[in-house]
Amino acid sequence: MTEGKFPHQRGESHGGGRPRVVIVGAGFGGLACARKLDRQPVDVVLLDQDNYHLFTPLLYQVATGLLNPADIAYPLRAIFRHSPNVRFRQATVAGVNLMARTVQVRGGPDIPYDFLVLATGSTDNYFGNQSIAQLSLGLKVLPHATRLRNHVLTCLERADAEADPAARQALLTFVVVGGGPTGVEYSGALAELMQIVASKDYHEISRSEIRIILVEGSARLLTAFSEHLGRYAQRVLERRGVDVRTNALVKTADQQGVALSDGTVIPSRTIIWSAGVRPNDPVGEPSPPRFRDRRIRVDARLRIAGAAGAYAIGDVASPELGDQRELPMLSPPAMQGGRYVAAAILDAIRGDTRERAAFHYLDKGTMATIGRNAGVAHLPGGLEITGFFGWLTWLFVHIYYLIGFRNRLSALGSWAWDYLRHDRPIRIILATGVEPEPAASVGSGSARKMD
Ligand SMILES: Cc1cc2nc3c(=O)[nH]c(=O)nc-3n(C[C@H](O)[C@H](O)[C@H](O)COP(=O)(O)OP(=O)(O)OC[C@H]3O[C@@H](n4cnc5c(N)ncnc54)[C@H](O)[C@@H]3O)c2cc1C
Incomplete structure (x- = not known):
């Protein structure tokens, strides 16, 4: 040098x-x-x-009460604690x-x-649609996941005490926009949360009142995967009670709900946006x-x-x-x-002046989970896995890539608990000054408060 x-x-x-x-x-x-x-x-x-590295692929699990936020975030200063030359600054x-x-x-x-x-x-990316940008909840960063968890659980709390059928319906209708991996994984995880929690702990809510609607603009889900995997994901979601609407776009949103491109209006207090980045x-x-x-x-x-x-x-x-x-x-x-x-x-x-070979991305496969025992994986060589083995492959790959032994152990423990006990204990509603407020001041009877 x-x-x-x-x-x-x-x-x-x-x-x-x-x-x-x-x-x-x-x-x-x-x-x-x-x-x-x-x-x-x-x-x-x-x-x-942020002062942590975030493992985004497990954000849905935080948003649906399966994992704690700290399980998927690792302090950056701890990673470089012994490094002589890497310094982190928030x-x-x-x-x-x-x-x-x-x-x-x-x-x-x-x-x-x-x-x-x-x-x-x-x-x-809201493609310039201001109403959706203001009224929907995203799922990109850790505060989004905890905000979404707070919001969904608050909807259940309010619905449990709500006598007006129209208000109950809006509180119990969750619209997920975008049928890519984020929308599919979140819909599957939400359906599981509702099955585990709502039917057991909310005595005034019947499972049939809860609607999860997944809206996708193209003809099928998971367009980055093969047609076979996309159709499989749709079948599993529908079996689990998710109402999948393909060839449909969300045009506008207001405090009452969303309007689709085919004219359908869906009353809802919850819009989850996963349709663009x-x-x-x-x-x-x-x-x-x-x-x-x-x-x-x-x-x-x-x-x-x-x-x-x-x-x-x-x-x-x-x-x-x-x-x-x-x-x-x-x-x-x-x-x-x-x-x-x-x-x-x-x-x-x-001082090596020889030009390095161009960057080549080595695709080791892509996968997504649709919830308990159901996943899709596309592996190199065209191999496709669905069902329990797809889910297991997804689970182990994600646990393996989590940073920190404590995080891996904790995540695996939470999964095992959930799997064996059908229970989601991480269901506290947190709306402190530190956490962003839930996106909608649900059930307040007044305008929704969004941030
Ligand atoms: C919910 C969800 C699920 C996903 N699931 C998968 C999956 O299963 N498999 C998969 O391969 N990919 C998945 N992805 C995509 C994957 O997370 C991204 O492709 C990947 O994180 C991109 O890495 P990156 O380093 O470019 O950006 P990121 O990992 O997003 O890192 C960007 C960093 O930049 C920081 N930053 C941004 N702006 C600033 C600023 N102005 N100043 C200081 N810091 C800043 C952020 O805090 C962040 O830490 C998922 C994404 C999401 C949101």
Whole structure:
């Protein structure tokens, strides 16, 4: 490494003059990158607005009272406790100046970088529909999951005491928008929660009063999976009491419920939005090249065009894969991208001028669960698994990837308890000053309060 080769090497970093890598976002991509750079001759500053890494694939289980929030979140400082060169800082990044090579953090001085890894993930996309954005509940981050749990349980509490049939019906109707993995998994988990909880503990509510309606715009569920798996998911959901409406779009929402594209109006106090995502990216002007969905269009080596030392990985970016195709917004491409970029940065630091082979995403398969004993998995070589074995495969893969032995043990324990006892003990309604309020002030008789 040549002394002074990188602009920010002059001792302002904690490691004393080594190149500084700033990683924005400690999700799947950012964390994989930071881990690969651990104990390497670089100073890594890992920034995230939260002080934990979130295992998003198990958010539904938190939202439906199967798992505790702490089971799926791991403190970032604990991960790098023994690292000599990776430092975590909780900070919200407000902007990135790709020309000046600085990251702007809210309430703090700019952070200069030699290498930037942008890994800020994605957020809900409402396609400009303000009413849905205001009135629906998302499921992207941990506070969303606890808010949704609070909200659904509050609906049950209020319905149990509600005498007016129309008000009861709205409280007990849950509309899930989007039939991709998130919508399917949440609908399945919610149906299970209702079966376990509502029929046992709410004496004034009959199971037949509860309606879970899954609305999907295309002709079938799980369009990223094969037709066979999509149809299987629909059959299982319907058997479990979910009303699946395909070829239907939610047009508008108001305090009374939702209106579908075919004119149907569904009175409901709960709309769960899982019908679209968009990149969550703090890069300001000049804006790098983008796809139509606003993801940053990186080159085949995950570099941001025209921005020296800057890479973008995971949900926030994709290389062009031909025919306008992009990498899937899933955790494996984010993690593989993170490791690839770390290796490329180390090449650059070593002065290796040979260009690294283009990033290649290795698809190890995709899976989704529809609830107890039912899952779908598409594995390499075209192998498809459904039913109990699909569910078991899903369960073990997800437990395996959870960070932390305590979290794995705790999650497995909660599953075993739920499986054997048909019980969901994590059913406390929390609406403290710290947690966001439930999305709707259900049953108050006045306007819904949304945040
Ligand atoms: C409910 C749900 C279920 C899912 N299930 C699966 C599944 O089963 N399998 C699968 O492969 N994928 C699943 N995904 C998708 C998967 O979570 C994403 O593809 C993956 O997290 C992308 O990784 P990433 O590193 O790009 O972003 P993320 O993992 O989302 O990480 C982004 C990080 O950036 C931080 N951040 C964002 N903006 C800022 C800012 N301005 N300042 C500071 N920090 C910021 C965030 O706090 C977050 O920690 C699921 C997603 C959701 C929401």
